[in-house]
Amino acid sequence: MTFFNHIKRLKTINLHPAHILVLGFLVLIFIGTCLFMIPAATKDRHHLSLIDALFEATSAVCVTGLAVVDTGTTFTLFGQIILLALIQLGGWGFMTSGILMFIILGKKIGLKQRLLLQESLNTFSLQGIIRLLQRVIIITLIVEALGAIALAIRWSQEMSWGQALYYGIFHSISAFNNAGFGLEADSLSKWVGDPTINIVITSLFILGGIGFFVVADIFEKRNLRKVSLHTKITLSFTLVINIVSTLIIFGLEYDNPGTLGSLGTTDKWWAAYFQGVVPRTAGFNSIDISQMTLSSQVYIMGLMFIGAGSGSVAGGIKVTTFALLLLALWSVVTNKEDINIFKRRVPKTLVFRALSIAVSGVIFIFLIFFLLTITEKGAEMSKILFETVSAFGTVGMSAGLTMELSPMGRILITVMMFIGRVGPLTMAFALAIHANNKAKIRYAEEKILIG
Amino acid sequence: MTFFNHIKRLKTINLHPAHILVLGFLVLIFIGTCLFMIPAATKDRHHLSLIDALFEATSAVCVTGLAVVDTGTTFTLFGQIILLALIQLGGWGFMTSGILMFIILGKKIGLKQRLLLQESLNTFSLQGIIRLLQRVIIITLIVEALGAIALAIRWSQEMSWGQALYYGIFHSISAFNNAGFGLEADSLSKWVGDPTINIVITSLFILGGIGFFVVADIFEKRNLRKVSLHTKITLSFTLVINIVSTLIIFGLEYDNPGTLGSLGTTDKWWAAYFQGVVPRTAGFNSIDISQMTLSSQVYIMGLMFIGAGSGSVAGGIKVTTFALLLLALWSVVTNKEDINIFKRRVPKTLVFRALSIAVSGVIFIFLIFFLLTITEKGAEMSKILFETVSAFGTVGMSAGLTMELSPMGRILITVMMFIGRVGPLTMAFALAIHANNKAKIRYAEEKILIG
Ligand SMILES: [K+]
């Protein structure tokens, strides 16, 4: 069997971390797909087809949250627990989970495992990787527990304690891992103006989306002036983008009868805040996205493309990549040699990589989007593009098309979610790495005209 | 007056070529706008508003071809000749025209003028600039004359010799400069299957869109193996893109009753060829674009974004920039140090610039598109995006929205046409160059996590 051959090869061939990362996610998705197809996972008459099970498993592992079936009414408790497990394992990243297995099995962690973990967590040095991993797990469990308790207390006001606790745990895990899966068909729309739900859910996904490195960095330094450049850029850009987005959504939707129009002023602000902050990767919604103005939808697509923090559960190009793009363009237009921010210089190679990530992201989105216009004849362009970018950013917000997708369309969105989670450049790297077998000849340099 | 102050300053301040280039186009557009507002330029009751005159002048100078009025029925012969003059001056580029003035006035051409000309033509060295300029003018006039004669002979079969000659001259100038303005409301749809019209018009705009440098290079070397790397990349990518595009349009529109469905097989191929080749900057159409499938429209948007040859009349990011993007991504995914093509190595700085051009192009398109969704409430997203990308690529194909644009929307598309012609990076450069006044401090380098 191919699958076991791959596993066997893992031990014998010196695979590149990018390959192992991709393979790891694939294995997890494969297992999830099989589990979702067990009859006990779904309620009567809701048996999932292979394509739908694959879609749901990919969406869970890639913490996207797009769904072709309604989570609450389709899955049994068993199915929902599988979903949560896939979300948590996907959130930690396969490599983190893999090392966890090594620790549990009492094996020594060698250089190769550390290297894999480094690729998975996208952090700097091998030193302290294990400490970081321990922190990842401890922080995750503490934050999720606190979130679950807070949500359960709030929900106990309107449901039984048992159900409230389960709702709390489900939404806390889903929010902290930025999965965006909910138990209600209209996500969190029932609690659009509820302060507790708004504050707890957004705190969870902002914390989860900012990246483990940033959280650990702040914990360690306990002084915002001493934190690393990465933390400073992530925090400042996250803050500015969130404030600007809240204001823009508030302005664009203020008198839209389908969204904010019918709400009181305080509820308007809660909804604008929630919808402004959520698109960079979390994927819940407290108002009907398909009813939003085209302008808001286009703006949200921009946010989904950017995504949240690097080394987090987020998809998209990541907020630091976006920051580097703006800084790079600024340095080009002002004719400056260096790319400076917060009195530090950013290496040129990083900027080159940032530009490559953005361009490869645009190319992947264009390709999948173009193919979807062929498979989804008659669908509106705005809906197709919205779901494509949502999948790329592993956001999971939907303008309504996902449930109606054709089988080929479901496969295309599945592929896009996977690319979004693995990262466009890593994906391209994993696809093309074998081509590098030629002898090294260095050719003469020649300029061409561009632009 | 500000205008004259600017002219005065030109002589005293050491302006950057990017500023003079932008200013040059602005002056030409200003003159065109004034001329279009003269009553004699338009037929009875068709007097243009300031915004419409500005739109038409910008569209002509930037050789875009988007039109808020029907050229044939709105403009008098006088108005149409102004339009042609603006197209030709815009096509040569303001700097070329400026140097022309210097020659005509018998002035010596100094280093500064040569530098301006270099920026305008986007070529390599100062040597041979004047020879290149002479060639530009001679080639333009010869090719346009040949085109006009061929078209006039064909059109004399169905109209008077006088009208046929005028049609020939108008369409020849419009095609060679890739302006895309026509004299019929439905562009060239009447001659969708006509071999002469198809061959002559496409030859003219491909020749004009490939860039003067390539034409001069081939003329000089007379051997495709000896031409420069720039010429090789431009020719090979143009050929491949044109063949692929013809096949894709043919496949996507084959049974669409609104476009190719009702045509015979030969006519289908002519129409697919024309519509596949035209979008990278020329902007004519021989079938109704608004009737094309969404897939074709999306594909065409991709072509319009790419544009044609560098140093030509084309907008967009240019075909060599696109080639470098693909090569850069290929080098990243295959982990290669060098970026090689045709046994030559491309300098890293060029690749960096190419990535910057693409990213700044995407950002400009996103901004204008987002603003248009606010000003054009109720319009379909696909139409808004199509016109935005068409303006960016100075293509001028329309999915039908331009004629219905609100005044604010007309101004936004005018701005986009201008950015597309000047180039997104030059535009950003011209806007931001004054910011570079700080003392040079070199900060310590620090890495961050991206992607
Ligand atoms: K998500």
Ligand SMILES: [K+]
């Ligand atoms: K054009």
